[in-house]
Structures are given as structure tokens and as C-alpha cells.
Amino acid sequence: MDDKVPQSRRTLLDIALLACGETDSGPYALVATDAIALGLHGTVEIARKAQATGALHRTSLEVAGAQGDLRTFLLVRLSGHGPAEPAWMVNGWSTVRAYGAGSDLRGADLRGADLSGARLVGADLTDADLRGADLTKADLGGALLNGADLSGSVLFSATLRGADLTESNLCRADMRHVDLRHATLVRTAMRGADLWGAYTWNVDFGSAFLDGVQVDRADALHAKVS
Incomplete structure (x- = not known):
């Protein structure tokens, strides 16, 4: 399966930004998570661990490749000089429901x-x-x-x-x-x-x-x- 996203299709990151009202896609990424991990570690630790391990995603295909589903994920703000910071907690199902038209959701769980x-x-x-x-x-x-x-x-x-x-x-x-x-x-x-x-x-x-x-x-x- 071709992992290139057609230019006309919005990525999972694009529609998460829309859902959160963010307009600049450059400094953000997605981190797949769940309620248990959030309860144990909190958003800050999850965001920084994801940055350290390279578990920062842009597409549904990348999330699926990391064995993540789309129920819950963090939208994190990236910095060229410092640690990633959690910006929003995103309900993936609601995001897909509202903004999924015409988007790239290949391999989505x-x-x-x-x-x-x-x-x-x-x-x-x-x-x-x-x-x-x-x-x-x-x-x-x-x-x-x-x-x-x-x-x-x-x-x-x-x-x-x-x-x-x-x-x-x-x-x-x-x-x-x-x-x-x-x-x-x-x-x-x-x-x-x-x-x-x-x-x-x-x-x-x-x-x-x-x-x-x-x-x-x-x-x-x-x-x-x-």
C-alpha cells in the first residue's frame, strides 16, 4: 500500500487541528493514547515520552502502524529547542465523524x-x-x-x-x-x-x-x- 497522501486529502493531523481550532499545522503532531495511560502518566509525560521514542504521528496509517486506535489521542505542540507539550486531548471518533469527509483515513483503527x-x-x-x-x-x-x-x-x-x-x-x-x-x-x-x-x-x-x-x-x- 502506497504511504503517500494525495495532496487533495486532509490527514488525521489536519482534521484534528480543525476540531481544535488550530490553524498552523507545522508545529504539531499526534500521540495515540488511552484512558489507562492518561490516568497513570498524565498528558505531559505521555507527550514527552512520545517525542523521545519518535511516536509522533501525522496520519491514521502511522497511528495504526504504532498499534494505536483513534478513540483518544493528544495533539501536541512541538518545539525546535524544547520538549513537546500537550495542547489538546482529542476525541478521535467525534473528530472523524465531523471532519472526515474527503480525508485520508487509510488503515484507521x-x-x-x-x-x-x-x-x-x-x-x-x-x-x-x-x-x-x-x-x-x-x-x-x-x-x-x-x-x-x-x-x-x-x-x-x-x-x-x-x-x-x-x-x-x-x-x-x-x-x-x-x-x-x-x-x-x-x-x-x-x-x-x-x-x-x-x-x-x-x-x-x-x-x-x-x-x-x-x-x-x-x-x-x-x-x-x-
Whole structure:
């Protein structure tokens, strides 16, 4: 997988800065953390240890490579002459939910994330881990979900119109009333997914894995997804 970020896509650091109202991306970085580490060590120690070990990140791919998830992280301010200082504690799920549209979220660990109503139009979620995530009424229109794991996720009334789901995993996903119009489902695993009332106009299921899926429960022609 190419680790270069397209110039048109915002990085995880970019959207964290937006969420925190910061305008200068130059002196900042992200540090993945969790409630236990924060309770034991505090934000200052975590920021300085991350600086000493090089665990300062800019992209979701870098965070995933360091075995971190996106639930909680620190936005730290860097100095050319002194230690890193914590600037903000960031709720990653809320940040992705509000600012994820068109962003680079490749490889993101969003297991169990509350992304209900998220606006993720055109986001790159290639190889993202969304197992068990709540994506109720989320807008993933045109998103890149190649190789993403959405098994057991809730996509009730979500929009996947024009999304690329090549080789993604949608096994046992709740896809009731989902809008799949024009989506790409090449070698997509959908075993046990619930497609009741799904809008599947111009969707080719020919190479998808559909064991246990009742495609006839979908409404291909006239259902209107709300």
C-alpha cells in the first residue's frame, strides 16, 4: 500500500487541528493514547515520552502502524529547542465523524467507533478496521473502502452510493435500508449481511460472496432511502 497522501486529502493531523481550532499545522503532531495511560502518566509525560521514542504521528496509517486506535489521542505542540507539550486531548471518533469527509483515513483503527451520522463522503478508508462500528445514517458516498473490515458493523440507512467496496468485509453487517446505488462490490464478503430494504440500483453482486444473504430482501428499483 502506497504511504503517500494525495495532496487533495486532509490527514488525521489536519482534521484534528480543525476540531481544535488550530490553524498552523507545522508545529504539531499526534500521540495515540488511552484512558489507562492518561490516568497513570498524565498528558505531559505521555507527550514527552512520545517525542523521545519518535511516536509522533501525522496520519491514521502511522497511528495504526504504532498499534494505536483513534478513540483518544493528544495533539501536541512541538518545539525546535524544547520538549513537546500537550495542547489538546482529542476525541478521535467525534473528530472523524465531523471532519472526515474527503480525508485520508487509510488503515484507521475504528473498531466499535460511534460514527453514527458521520459525513465521510469521498474519504479514503482503504484497509480501515471498522469492525462493530456504528455507522447508522453515515454518508460514505464515493468513499474508498477497499480491503476495509466492516464485519458486524451497523450501516442502517447509511449511504454507500458510488463507494468502492472491493475486497472489503461486510459479513454480518446490518445493511437495512442502506443506499448501495452504483457501489463496487468486487470480491466483497457479505456473508450473513442483512440487506432488507437496501437500495441496490445498478449494483453488480456477481463476484460478491453472498452466503446466507437474502438479496431478494433488497429493494432494487423503487425504495427511497431516508
